[in-house]
Amino acid sequence: MDTISRPGFPAVGVAFLSIGTVAFGGLGTALSIIQREAVEKRGWFTPGDITDALAFTKPLPGSTIVQVIAFLGWRLGRWPGALVATSAFLTPSIVLMVAAAVVVASLPDAVWVSGSLVGIQVAVVGLLAGAIWKLVRSEAKSWSLLIALSMSFALGFIVNAALVVVVIGAAGVTWLSRDQSDA
Numbered sequence: 808m809d810t811i812s813r814p815g816f817p818a819v820g821v822a823f824l825s826i827g828t829v830a831f832g833g834l835g836t837a838l839s840i841i842q843r844e845a846v847e848k849r850g851w852f853t854p855g856d857i858t859d860a861l862a863f864t865k866p867l868p869g870s871t872i873v874q875v876i877a878f879l880g881w882r883l884g885r886w887p888g889a890l891v892a893t894s895a896f897l898t899p900s901i902v903l904m905v906a907a908a909v910v911v912a913s914l915p916d917a918v919w920v921s922g923s924l925v926g927i928q929v930a931v932v933g934l935l936a937g938a939i940w941k942l943v944r945s946e947a948k949s950w951s952l953l954i955a956l957s958m959s960f961a962l963g964f965i966v967n968a969a970l971v972v973v974v975i976g977a978a979g980v981t982w983l984s985r986d987q988s989d990a
Contacts, residue, residue: 814851819883820895822849823876827896830872831931837872839938841879851883854945862976866969873897951982 814822826844830837838857845851856879864874873893880892914920947953955975962971 813883814849816884816887816891819880819888820891822851823880823892823895824898826876828899830896831927831934833931833935834872834875835935835938835942836931838875839934839941841875842938842941845879852879856882858942858946862972866972955979955982 822844826837826840830840838861842854842857846854846857857875860875860878860882861871864878865871867874873896876896877889877893881889884891911920911924943956947956955978958978959971959975962974
């Protein structure tokens with residue numbers, strides 16, 4: 808990240824507030840928006856920085872996207888950057904969640920409420936699939952990486968995510984060591 812620009816805290820706050828405002832759908836959707844806003848539009852990160860943030864935070868307990876945001880904020884401005892980015896990112900969610908809870912609790916039998924929830928869920932799945940596809944295209948650049956990605960996908964259904972990350976990470980070290988010794 809040496810050649811990437813380092814914005815001031817107000818810019819970080821505004822950017823992550825705007826990302827938090829439109830990052831509906833969880834991790835995949837938010838990653839796609841971060842990719843577009845912080846990598847492509849603002850040039851604050853490389854695609855590899857986003858992948859690093861995900862790799863370092865995914866095995867941890869808790870909300871992965873909040874941890875990714877904190878990690879990225881820290882990369883931009885250490886602890887103050889992490890606090891600004893995380894607070895800004897979470898603010899729209901907190902406001903919208905309270906408003907949605909009030910509506911759902913006050914109108915539990917309204918058809919438009921349940922229909923809206925179903926529509927949102929379907930839209931989120933589509934957005935998540937698109938974000939995952941972008942990540943696959945940007946990160947699985949060789950057959951060995953595609954195999955590792957496929958193995959991770961399959962193992963993710965049957966074992967803990969942290970174990971998958973450790974096992975595939977160890978395999979990556981082995982592959983990289985083998986590739987470097989062949990060179």
